[in-house]
Amino acid sequence: MKKILLLSVMLLVGVMTYAQQALWGGAPVVSPEIHDDNTVTFRLKAPKAVKVQVTGDFLPTQKITTPFGEFDGPGVADLKEGKDGVWEYTTPEPLAPELYSYSFIVDDLKMMDPANVYMIRDVATVTNVFLIGGGRADLYKVNDVPHGTVSRIWYNSPTLKKERRLTVYTPAGYETSGKRYPVFYLLHGMGGDEEAWIALGRTSQILDNLIAQGKAEPMIVVMTNGNASQEAAPGESQDGFKAPSMNLPQTMEGSFETAFPDVVKFIDKTYRTKTNKRNRAIAGLSMGGYHSLHISKQYPDMFNYVGLFSAAIMPDKKVQSPIYDDFDQKLKTQFAKKPALYWIGIGKTDFLYQANTEYRKLLDERGYKYTYYESEGGHIWRNWRIYLTEFAPLLFK
């Protein structure tokens, strides 16, 4: 046994650490470093680089011109080379509490920060992330509160003839409480998938924190995949590790809305839910807001709470689906049944602002009641996290 004892724990740690730093590039610098005053320093060791920049949503936006018009894009800042080929940039001002995304650009080549293992994929783009705590952003953190369970579960959709994946949040205590819970269906935007609200939306952290503070009711949150041609998020389906495509044939043409009752039936069969309209909410961002609008009016007895977050409103003229027929009559029926909440949130510089203004005008003209929340900024995750923290406390009260 003596010989076996000689095998030291240090060996395991030592080899791994060595391999990591010497062979795999490693992380000889700290980046990002969040200082006590909430200024942030970014560092990259790149002795051979000629130009190193950082781009991200923590920088002032800059206008970008596209064939579709002018939009706000993330800014870019230059890092300066210091000792040992370590480049550095510190924000001139403290950053406001928020979850931020960023990437480096080294000699015009975008790359992740090798010192930061935290990355979030948004559609086909991966960026590093960091979080400045305080204020509302404390809701985005894992805090010392009871934590719900996050499950990836598959359901069969007879309408779409597919097995499909859902992300489901059940509140802390669900497994052993024996109780039934209300259900909030939370839908992503175009190109997103059933991972988007968990990764970028911080849904499980926000719900854990709001429920622990007594500000939101304990509820089940169901995050669907709104692309009816997909089984699951990229990398999680039979497509394997195929590059995500922006060719999205079944996103805003009625298929997802038509098949939505399959999801509700599955959830009511599989979880301890309160199976009535009074205990169901639906909301979504951008395309998911569009889905929420059309699903809630198609099935007027299904949802008592509706949230449109930076929503697209009307289908493309070329799109044909019974879902979009009889718009006025369906909306009339929905509002005649007096939903407990019809909530519209939009940012002042969102490219969908005008469409939302026109839709609100229509609702106003017909006397359909809704709650309106206007924020700064545009069509960005920062707003959708804010809308979630505003919307969830209003549900099931």
Place this chain on the structure above:
Amino acid sequence: MKKILLLSVMLLVGVMTYAQQALWGGAPVVSPEIHDDNTVTFRLKAPKAVKVQVTGDFLPTQKITTPFGEFDGPGVADLKEGKDGVWEYTTPEPLAPELYSYSFIVDDLKMMDPANVYMIRDVATVTNVFLIGGGRADLYKVNDVPHGTVSRIWYNSPTLKKERRLTVYTPAGYETSGKRYPVFYLLHGMGGDEEAWIALGRTSQILDNLIAQGKAEPMIVVMTNGNASQEAAPGESQDGFKAPSMNLPQTMEGSFETAFPDVVKFIDKTYRTKTNKRNRAIAGLSMGGYHSLHISKQYPDMFNYVGLFSAAIMPDKKVQSPIYDDFDQKLKTQFAKKPALYWIGIGKTDFLYQANTEYRKLLDERGYKYTYYESEGGHIWRNWRIYLTEFAPLLFK
């Protein structure tokens, strides 16, 4: 309504695609491209780069010398610059079916492949991945079979005085079958966490496929966090997005083993389990094999199936814990109770090969029965996936 109709779906897609390619660097090349003959081409657009290399476990290993001895490390290959600054490398031979990891090295700076959104974090290192199908590697794919559910769930450990996170796989049909299931506890290596077996180990795919083929019994798989000082994987705890540390004070000093009954109690309370030794298995890789060894002999009435995958065997001499006292007597008691399976798997070039040889000699001398599986290669995930596909079919028969 006419005006609202003018808002085209194309706008949403168009802006996103444009922003992605023009602003965020985008992915103008296909990489990796897996050809029909299973050769693979890697591409990177980097017009200003002087040297571009690819490193990964698909290349022949090369010796690296460390203070701890000589080990096999991943190889490196040069890409060649072609038209428009696109660098390229194609493997000279087809690659065998496997899940592979790789990174680019651009002018000595390691970076992810911007054309590949699929990445896996292993401890503090993130690499891109791709999969060559066929043979055993088909078990690592999402196939057209019923899929189990993967949940991240928190439990309270009275022993460690912490809320801690688990990853739990429940087999397809669990939610509505009403049946009770056997439980397989599957433990990660040093520096890993409760995400390791799901991400790199492909546990949910392997179990889905083995169960669908009738080769493994439907079972619950519980993946713990073996670092008793952690609540959860990096990024998932109150530590927030702190850089993962290789300072692991509570990994191989008895705390995790002492607190293990907390996990079993929680699982038996929370899931429909078969709550007896006959229906419990434990296995782990490297440090997780060490944990499995010491937990199974500490609690000889808990586990009927034990798997040591490239296991560390004995604690460091300086470590003091009642867990490691009376080694011989505890092992005698464990084997007197005749476990249904005591399985040892190790690679021929593993740095723990000698320690495992000596441990087997000890078992042989005492007449303790075990099953031995020797593979090629060393202390790598390729082997641990293989061991899982070999071990899981032997359980609960």
